[in-house]
Amino acid sequence: MFSSEKFTPYRLVGLAVLVELGFVIVPLVIGFWYSVNRVQFFQIRSFTGFDNYWRVLTSPSVANALAVTVTFSVISLVLTFVIGFGLAMWLERSNRLNGVMQAVVLIPYMIAMLVGSMLLKWVFSKESGLSDLVLAPMGMGDVSILADPETAMAALVYNAVWRDSAFAMIMLLAGLKSIPGHLQLAARVDGASAWYRFRRITLPLLQVPIFITMIRLFIHLVNTLTYPLILTGGGPGTSTETVVLKMYRLGFNDNVLGQANALAIMVFIVNIALVAVLLRLFKKAGNIQ
Amino acid sequence: MNDNPYLRHAFRRAALRTVVNAGIVFFALAPIAWGVLSSLKPTNQILEVPPRFIPQDVTLEHYERVIGDKGLLFLGNSALISAITIVCALAIGSIAAYAIARYEFPGRKVLMVFTIGVMSIPIASLLIPTFTLLSVVGLINTHVGLILLYTAYQLPIVIWMLYGYFLSLPVEVEHAARIDGYTALGTLRRVVLPLSKPALVAAALFVLVFAWNDFVVAVTMTSSESVRTFPVAVYFYLGFYGREWGPLLAAAVISIIPIILIFIVLQRYFISGLTGGGVKG
Numbered sequence: 001m002f003s004s005e006k007f008t009p010y011r012l013v014g015l016a017v018l019v020e021l022g023f024v025i026v027p028l029v030i031g032f033w034y035s036v037n038r039v040q041f042f043q044i045r046s047f048t049g050f051d052n053y054w055r056v057l058t059s060p061s062v063a064n065a066l067a068v069t070v071t072f073s074v075i076s077l078v079l080t081f082v083i084g085f086g087l088a089m090w091l092e093r094s095n096r097l098n099g100v101m102q103a104v105v106l107i108p109y110m111i112a113m114l115v116g117s118m119l120l121k122w123v124f125s126k127e128s129g130l131s132d133l134v135l136a137p138m139g140m141g142d143v144s145i146l147a148d149p150e151t152a153m154a155a156l157v158y159n160a161v162w163r164d165s166a167f168a169m170i171m172l173l174a175g176l177k178s179i180p181g182h183l184q185l186a187a188r189v190d191g192a193s194a195w196y197r198f199r200r201i202t203l204p205l206l207q208v209p210i211f212i213t214m215i216r217l218f219i220h221l222v223n224t225l226t227y228p229l230i231l232t233g234g235g236p237g238t239s240t241e242t243v244v245l246k247m248y249r250l251g252f253n254d255n256v257l258g259q260a261n262a263l264a265i266m267v268f269i270v271n272i273a274l275v276a277v278l279l280r281l282f283k284k285a286g287n288i289q
Numbered sequence: 290m291n292d293n294p295y296l297r298h299a300f301r302r303a304a305l306r307t308v309v310n311a312g313i314v315f316f317a318l319a320p321i322a323w324g325v326l327s328s329l330k331p332t333n334q335i336l337e338v339p340p341r342f343i344p345q346d347v348t349l350e351h352y353e354r355v356i357g358d359k360g361l362l363f364l365g366n367s368a369l370i371s372a373i374t375i376v377c378a379l380a381i382g383s384i385a386a387y388a389i390a391r392y393e394f395p396g397r398k399v400l401m402v403f404t405i406g407v408m409s410i411p412i413a414s415l416l417i418p419t420f421t422l423l424s425v426v427g428l429i430n431t432h433v434g435l436i437l438l439y440t441a442y443q444l445p446i447v448i449w450m451l452y453g454y455f456l457s458l459p460v461e462v463e464h465a466a467r468i469d470g471y472t473a474l475g476t477l478r479r480v481v482l483p484l485s486k487p488a489l490v491a492a493a494l495f496v497l498v499f500a501w502n503d504f505v506v507a508v509t510m511t512s513s514e515s516v517r518t519f520p521v522a523v524y525f526y527l528g529f530y531g532r533e534w535g536p537l538l539a540a541a542v543i544s545i546i547p548i549i550l551i552f553i554v555l556q557r558y559f560i561s562g563l564t565g566g567g568v569k570g
Contacts, residue, residue, distance in 0.1 A: 005392075006394075008388070008392065009388040009394040009397070010388075012385060012473065013384075013385045013388045013400060015381050015385070016381050016382065016384070016444055017385075019444060020441060020444065022437075023422075023437060023438055023440075023441035024407055024415065026422060027419040027421070027422040028415070028418055030422045030425065031415075031417060031418025031419075031422075034421055090313075097310070101310055101313060101314075103552070103553070104313065104317050104318060105317050106552070107318065107321065107549060107552070108318075108320075108321070110549065110559070111321070111502070111544075111545040111548055112520050112544055112545070113502065113504065114504035114520050114523060115520070115523065115541045115544050115545055116320075118523065118538075119324040120320055122323070122324060122534055123320050127336055127534065128323070128327070129336070129337070129339055129340040162316070216409070219409060219411055220411065223412075223413040225413050225505050226504060230527070247416075248416065248417075248509075251416075251420065252509070261418060261421065263417075264414055264416065264417040267413065268415070271409075275406050275409045279402060279405060279406065279409075282405060
């Protein structure tokens with residue numbers, strides 16, 4: 001409409017584009033520039049090419065962080081998705097009770113991640129006395145959840161599942177709503193079992209929403225800083241130190257901004273690859289016209 | 290009644306529903322409830338072993354301590370930054386969304402892909418470069434810096450939500466307004482925006498929740514108390530109070546009260562933003 005005004009749309013989107021360029025694209029350019037230089041206290045000392053990248057890639061602590069990130073995000077993704085899917089199916093029918101239940105599930109998602117992780121830190125801490133209460137009957141009275149590498153990782157996964165299942169649920173609920181009701185009904189009339197209907201109607205028609213949900217969850221999990229920073233502090237040792245937490249510490253604790261930026265750029269490239277997959281899925285779902 | 294198999298079946302179903310729902314409520318809310326209950330106990334009872342779930346004596350001393358310890362300043366900073374971010378993101382976002390919804394122009398599709406792309410890029414990978422940028426241009430540790438960043442991070446989702454809503458509005462009224470001599474911006478302001486209240490509320494809420502809850506950006510980009518937001522203050526309490534869980538949990542509860550209240554009242558608006566156009570339906 002109004003196609004006679006050739007330049008109006010560009011003037012209208014101008015400010016938004018400017019803001020995005022200024023605070024998303026320019027930082028990346030500057031970050032890249034820092035990453036190929038030796039930097040000390042914001043002073044660029046010398047051009048070093050990909051030396052920072054090489055240092056980061058060959059560093060054992062980054063390799064460890066990578067392994068931690070993969071373990072954490074894959075386990076969390078599977079559990080969060082399955083539980084979110086279960087919740088979506090369980091609370092699918094619209095009625096008052098299910099509306100209230102959805103709201104309850106969403107509360108951990110609505111509150112600040114920092115606060116959620118802190119509340120769980122309190123729950124899991126030895127001092128709250130809860131872990132003793134639960135674990136002692138199982139013969140694990142002396143276990144301090146956050147002080148043991150394996151249980152600390154489990155606590156981290158628990159944090160992700162506790163908060164992010166709600167996101168998976170909402171995304172999948174929206175997908176479920178788009179399945180025409182008469183399909184389910186017809187199959188029901190024909191005597192199809194619930195499991196058969198789930199496999200032959202729900203799953204195939206939900207394919208795109210399922211992939212979109214999983215990719216968005218995965219992007220979120222790979223990039224979360226708050227869970228490990230608050231709940232476990234990356235510990236004990238570096239057993240829960242994720243790549244993003246490592247990057248954060250390189251920048252703000254170790255003050256090696258060149259290396260921190262190199263790691264950030266690499267994380268960014270991984271993200272771009274994931275986002276590219278997501279965009280393809282959006283196109284498939286007909287969201288970009 | 291027990292002889293009737295249908296009734297028995299219905300009863301079993303209802304019992305199962307109740308048990309599963311109770312389990313869901315427990316897992317979702319128990320950590321929050323435990324935090325609230327602990328925050329109301331006097332210090333010596335917080336660490337009691339075995340823990341008592343219902344506080345023996347209820348006290349607000351931890352809340353008083355947090356509020357007294359510059360808590361109001363930090364809450365004020367959070368409220369101010371959230372409010373200005375909402376205004377900026379909605380103003381800039383609605384204009385851009387209007388252009389994308391109503392004009393056909395070369396580059397429009399690129400812009401939409403760019404919008405979804407930026408929307409999906411997590412902040413974490415931008416953190417270090419952005420810290421570097423803000424330090425270079427002198428916006429580090431300022432209210433303005435945080436507001437600009439929050440606006441930039443929330444603009445794509447705002448544009449996306451408003452774009453979808455604008456598309457659903459009838460074009461004819463706008464045509465009439467244009468014939469009456471309104472400019473594009475005039476039409477947006479006087480015709481389109483008054484019709485778009487639900488979408489504006491949804492977008493505003495989304496921005497509010499982000500800005501109010503954000504910790505990662507604020508803790509990276511600010512250092513002095515005068516610009517500190519409440520979540521960052523909570524984080525510093527974690528270091529400062531150490532193992533004093535009373536004030537820590539009180540601060541946590543203060544932070545979530547406004548969000549939960551707003552959420553209870555305006556729940557349905559959140560959900561439209563959450564799916565972010567990612568799923569049609």
